[in-house]
Each structure stands twice: as structure tokens, then as C-alpha cells.
Amino acid sequence: MYPNKFENLILKFQNLPGVGRKTAERYAFETLNWEQQKKEEFVNALQVLIDGVDTCKVCGNLSDGDICSICSDQNRDHTLLCVVQSPKDILAIESIQEYKGVYHVLNGVINTSKGILPEDINIDSLVDRINKDEINEVILALDPTVEGETTSLYIEKLIGKDVLVTRLAYGIPMGGHLDYTDSLTLLKAFQGRK
Amino acid sequence: MYPNKFENLILKFQNLPGVGRKTAERYAFETLNWEQQKKEEFVNALQVLIDGVDTCKVCGNLSDGDICSICSDQNRDHTLLCVVQSPKDILAIESIQEYKGVYHVLNGVINTSKGILPEDINIDSLVDRINKDEINEVILALDPTVEGETTSLYIEKLIGKDVLVTRLAYGIPMGGHLDYTDSLTLLKAFQGRK
Numbered sequence: 237m238y239p240n241k242f243e244n245l246i247l248k249f250q251n252l253p254g255v256g257r258k259t260a261e262r263y264a265f266e267t268l269n270w271e272q273q274k275k276e277e278f279v280n281a282l283q284v285l286i287d288g289v290d291t292c293k294v295c296g297n298l299s300d301g302d303i304c305s306i307c308s309d310q311n312r313d314h315t316l317l318c319v320v321q322s323p324k325d326i327l328a329i330e331s332i333q334e335y336k337g338v339y340h341v342l343n344g345v346i347n348t349s350k351g352i353l354p355e356d357i358n359i360d361s362l363v364d365r366i367n368k369d370e371i372n373e374v375i376l377a378l379d380p381t382v383e384g385e386t387t388s389l390y391i392e393k394l395i396g397k398d399v400l401v402t403r404l405a406y407g408i409p410m411g412g413h414l415d416y417t418d419s420l421t422l423l424k425a426f427q428g429r430k
Numbered sequence: 431m432y433p434n435k436f437e438n439l440i441l442k443f444q445n446l447p448g449v450g451r452k453t454a455e456r457y458a459f460e461t462l463n464w465e466q467q468k469k470e471e472f473v474n475a476l477q478v479l480i481d482g483v484d485t486c487k488v489c490g491n492l493s494d495g496d497i498c499s500i501c502s503d504q505n506r507d508h509t510l511l512c513v514v515q516s517p518k519d520i521l522a523i524e525s526i527q528e529y530k531g532v533y534h535v536l537n538g539v540i541n542t543s544k545g546i547l548p549e550d551i552n553i554d555s556l557v558d559r560i561n562k563d564e565i566n567e568v569i570l571a572l573d574p575t576v577e578g579e580t581t582s583l584y585i586e587k588l589i590g591k592d593v594l595v596t597r598l599a600y601g602i603p604m605g606g607h608l609d610y611t612d613s614l615t616l617l618k619a620f621q622g623r624k
């Protein structure tokens with residue numbers, strides 16, 4: 237019904253998470269009606285998907301260069317290490333302005349049913365860091381899901397008893413997602429970590 | 431907080447209609463995690479925004495060439511002309527499989543508060559068509575909003591009494607949008623046009 241290229245645009249918008257046919261059509265018609273400059277800026281911005289975003293060689297956070305702004309900040313406590321699933325969890329934690337340590341991004345959690353094994357996420361580099369750097373405490377801040385729990389237990393076992401390992405307090409609802417947690421809940425979860 | 435290019439990606443996703451910060455971040459993280467091929471197909475599809483989509487030289491519908499598939503279909507009734515605001519309304523009407531005439535896309539409605547005057551939308555070409563082609567009936571199928579109403583009255587006055595002018599029956603809720611109307615309501619509105 238629609239011209240091929242326009243239909244294709246709609247189909248591709250449907251690839252975005254939670255976007256159905258109606259919303260994709262809305263996006264397609266709306267973007268098509270934008271002024272030329274706005275269109276160009278949109279398409280140019282998306283080029284980052286092809287070019288890729290740098291990730292920090294230390295912690296795995298998104299970065300503008302080799303080392304992210306958090307890892308290169310000497311005012312932060314580099315003996316305190318918070319382990320998260322994804323870079324967006326860092327933003328959620330940073331927004332409460334409570335935590336002054338550094339991070340380690342696993343980029344996923346162990347999920348055997350999806351074939352995601354310990355070697356598929358950044359656990360090796362975590363263990364390396366703990367062995368090499370002077371770390372006093374590792375805070376496991378994974379989503380309170382079955383997979384997050386499995387991964388936390390796996391890491392705890394691997395680290396052993398030389399380093400203090402804590403978890404965020406369960407103020408976060410089970411099955412919830414850390415980055416969708418409101419700041420206050422996240423703050424309490426942080427303060428009540430055990 | 432995010433690397434510049436990634437932050438820019440989020441900001442640009444926020445330009446999409448109804449997309450706030452949280453959703454834009456979700457789109458950005460999700461697309462960044464897509465496989466390379468899926469990313470490329472997405473970015474390539476968006477190129478149509480820059481290149482533009484052809485519009486039918488007769489009716490203003492989106493088209494793969496100079497004349498759209500509806501205008502070039504000789505099995506349709508070319509004496510029956512349905513006037514709509516936007517190409518997406520054509521899709522909504524086509525989906526009920528009731529209407530067998532042709533269309534005219536105004537590409538907007540008169541809206542003096544937004545500075546959209548009769549000469550800014552495709553009214554001149556509509557009058558040309560009515561004068562030149564053999565048209566028996568003009569169906570005004572604009573959104574039942576104040577602006578749609580204003581535009582319908584304006585066109586009705588302009589056409590005069592030589593051609594039968596009808597409107598969709600008001601099964602469509604006032605203030606609603608035609609392309610968000612369910613098929614059954616739209617079908618009834620079509621059949622009950624007056």
C-alpha cells in the first residue's frame with residue numbers, strides 16, 4: 237500500500253523496543269514531515285550506531301575515549317567497586333549522588349537458557365581487577381531477577397573471602413529493573429546494602 | 431554523563447512524537463546492542479527521510495513514481511473524490527475496503543492560529559481537478575476537529591453547487607483522529623455519509 241521505501245521505514249521503526257505498527261507509522265509520517273535540517277540531524281545522530289561508541293578499557297562503561305570520565309576521576313574512591321549489568325545502571329546510580337566509588341560493567345548476566353555463560357560477560361576482567369587493584373569492597377548491584385541472583389552468587393563464590401562483597405538492600409522490587417527504579421528507592425537500597 | 435555521540439543519539443530519539451527521556455534512552459541502548467546488520471538496515475531505511483518520498487502528481491498521496499497506485503487504477507471510480515488531510519488517512523480508508531473512488535490529499539487543514547492558510551494546503555489543485563475532471567461527488571473526510579470543520583466549510587463554499595459534496599457521518603468522535611479510528615466505526619461513517 238505505501239511506497240516501498242516508506243513501508244520499509246515503518247518496518248524498521250517497528251524494530252525499536254515496544255513499538256508496534258501504529259506507533260511506527262506515526263514515527264514515519266512525523267519524521268517525514270520534519271524540516272530538512274531536523275531530518276539530517278536525526279539521520280546523522282544514528283550514524284553512531286554504525287561507528288560504534290567507545291567503551292572504557294577499565295570498567296566497560298560507555299566512554300568518549302579509552303578511559304571513561306568516572307575511571308579517570310581521581311576524586312573518586314577506587315577501592316570501592318560497584319558491579320552493574322549495563323552502562324545505563326551507572327546513570328541511575330550516579331543520579332542519586334550517593335556513591336563515590338568506581339564501576340564494573342558486566343554487559344549482561346548469566347542466563348543459561350539464553351546460552352549466556354560466565355565467559356560471555358565481563359567476569360574475567362572483574363576478577364583481574366580485584367586481583368590487581370586494591371579493592372576493599374565489591375558491591376553487587378545487579379537487577380533483582382533470577383539471572384541477576386545467579387550471577388551475583390557466581391561472582392561471590394569466585395571472589396572468595398579476601399574482599400568484602402555486599403549487595404544492594406532489597407528495597408528494589410523483585411523482578412524489577414534497576415534503571416527504572418526511582419531515585420529514593422535506589423538511595424535507600426544503596427544505604428542499606430549488606 | 432554519557433559520551434557526547436551517545437547523548438546526542440538519545441536527544442534525537444526524543445524528537446520522535448511521544449518519546450520522553452526514558453524511552454529515548456531505551457531506544458539508544460537497544461539499538462546500540464543490535465547486530466551490525468540490523469543497525470545498518472535501520473540507518474539505511476532512514477535515508478528515505480533525506481532522499482524524500484515521491485508524491486503523486488495527481489492526488490498528493492505517497493507514491494513510488496509520478497502517479498500513485500490508486501490514481502493509476504482504472505478499476506476505481508474516478509468520478510468519486512475523497513478529500514483527506516494526510517496520506518495516512520488513505521490507508522485507514524482503504525483498510526475498510528468500502529470506498530472505490532479516488533483521493534485528494536490536502537496535506538493539512540486551515541489553521542489560522544498556526545498561520546496555515548488556504549493557499550498553504552492543496553486546495554487550489556483540488557479545485558483544478560474538480561473543474562477539469564468529471565467529478566460527480568466530493569466526499570470531505572477531514573478530521574472532526576475545529577480546523578477540519580473550518581476547512582470543510584471553506585471547500586464546500588468554494589466548490590459551489592455544481593458538484594455533490596458529502597461528509598462522513600459523525601460516527602467518528604469529535605476531536606478524534608481519523609487514522610486512529612477503528613475500522614468498524616470508519617465503515618459506518620462511510621456508509622452513513624451525507
Ligand SMILES: [Zn+2]
Nearest residue numbers: 292295304307
Ligand atoms: Zn571506566
Ligand SMILES: [Zn+2]
Nearest residue numbers: 486489498501
Ligand atoms: Zn494519486
